[in-house]
Amino acid sequence: METELSKELGVRHAIFGFTPFPAVAAAISRAGGFGVLGAVRYAAPGELARSLDWMQEHTGGAPYGLDVVMPARKVEGVSEADVEAMIPETHRQYVKDVLARHGVPELAEGEASGWRITGWMEQVARSQLDVAFDYPIKLLANALGSPPADVIARAHDHGILVAALAGSAKHARRHAEAGIDIVVAQGYEAGGHTGEIASMVLTPEVVRAVDPLPVLAAGGIGSGEQIAAGIALGAQGVWLGSVWLTVQEAELPSRALIRKILAAGSGDTVRSRALTGKPARQLRTEWTDAWDDPAGPGTLPMPLQGLLVADAVSRIQKYEVEPLLGTPVGQIVGSMNSERSVRAVFDDLTRGFERAVDRVNRIAGRL
């Protein structure tokens, strides 16, 4: 599965794997794909450096990338505390009420929230980049708009390709104008932040909108046949996130959550603003229902919602409060029914791709 882009990056398969776990990213790169480590959970630059050191030791020299969340517009001199102060008391009370209704225990005194949104703030993302540019990463992806012009320039100075996620052709064109190198077309069915256009329609639309820039198909892809579909739609590769959540190398915070993911069907996700304030696909839970409830106060805009719910999400995960327990995940969750190694998943992807190509060729009368 070679494309111009996979050759440029020096990987055997144009399969990009996004994951918050270094062990998963490294295993994807070792398997012949391109592992992309999500940096959003690293609040302190030192933590990111430790993970990148680990990646260096465990990728066997294979290339890998980093995904940050960096808004293109800068808000000067705003701290996390300033943002915290903007959260209305009604919303804080609602969080308390929902947690109390489900009997969710408090965190112990001084126990930090494991789930941070500080990586969403530009200062934090910039300090992450200062760290990242010391490592031989090959790709810098931004999950939220185009990165600022100086970041793109700095990446290019380091020989790093810049990718950005887009949920519409218009959004993709803005990225191209900003000078990025790769567009990740994120379809409606994807886990995490998504728009409303499904991959079947979005992928070719984005390919045409940014031609000749390479496009990766994202959303609805977790099998070899879905990879073949993405390639047929004009993508130069595919971007998979959800499928890695249940690999053995992943470090999800809760066994109950893993069981929930394995049991969920394709209809058990929802696009909700509950987690970050922007629509993101995730497991539908009583937590998302509470935020989508017209009788509730509704969600706050990003980044307030993320700050508002950070501790609550930690508590729900720590105490495994089943009805509230969720995670960003795409509609392919319905096909994630076992825990396997990254290598086993990856081999299934490449073999399934070959089988799908055989099938297309038979129907096209080429075999």
Place this chain on the structure above:
Amino acid sequence: METELSKELGVRHAIFGFTPFPAVAAAISRAGGFGVLGAVRYAAPGELARSLDWMQEHTGGAPYGLDVVMPARKVEGVSEADVEAMIPETHRQYVKDVLARHGVPELAEGEASGWRITGWMEQVARSQLDVAFDYPIKLLANALGSPPADVIARAHDHGILVAALAGSAKHARRHAEAGIDIVVAQGYEAGGHTGEIASMVLTPEVVRAVDPLPVLAAGGIGSGEQIAAGIALGAQGVWLGSVWLTVQEAELPSRALIRKILAAGSGDTVRSRALTGKPARQLRTEWTDAWDDPAGPGTLPMPLQGLLVADAVSRIQKYEVEPLLGTPVGQIVGSMNSERSVRAVFDDLTRGFERAVDRVNRIAGRL
């Protein structure tokens, strides 16, 4: 583009084209695809017979099918008037208010509504079938659940294959148990009634759920590359509806509507209950906004909503009231930018499919 199903039906390409217009259905069959005529707009059996006579004369012996809307559950002895009587006055008043706000003129005295939902009622669908079984149709499709058992048996007695649309694997399994022959997997991005699972995820899921029954991929398919994607996902063919709306042979009721379709982007549709009471993808208009408005009375269940709005939709179309003018159409509307003949569209589909197969083979290292 041959599959077992296309061979069984005796067509060159496994491309199924659903359309309410006999001239379009006939042209699809003549081009080497399989034209399926939608019967829902025929209130009187005589009208359907005239269209099928016309089809017989204009398909040049090529096979074609019929699509009806028949609920599996029967409501005995209920007339259209009985159903009309169930519509609340608040909803009738809301229709009047929205139309008045936009200055929509009344229909002339005795002028019939051009848009009927009578085809949605079982008695009407059955009288359509009595007509249809006199013609050599090869496929009977049902857009709303599995057809009743006796209808399936009758179709099979006539050597007619039965297809049913499904928006989920569960729904598809019910069809298979009912004894249908083909499942049309209708993705979220499709025009008309749709569920929430996108084609990229739904198609393989339905293929697995009803194996070995053949599945047609529907939703998001309007180009050869999208056909190749559907085939890669395991479908034995594709089912296209929206793409035929703007062909030269179509008889849409309004030039203004055609212009609106040609101008619309992929983001200009909405899944709304405004038209029938069930979620159906259509152009987003001030009409759909009025029904989706939390300050309004909301929609009625099927079939009440369809009856409620039938005359209003006719008036909006007749007087071409732009802000309210809409139609069921899928997200591929963004790629429908010119009026061409069925033959030109069809040739584009088959050529685009071949190009997509070439591309997949290059990336798979097979070329």
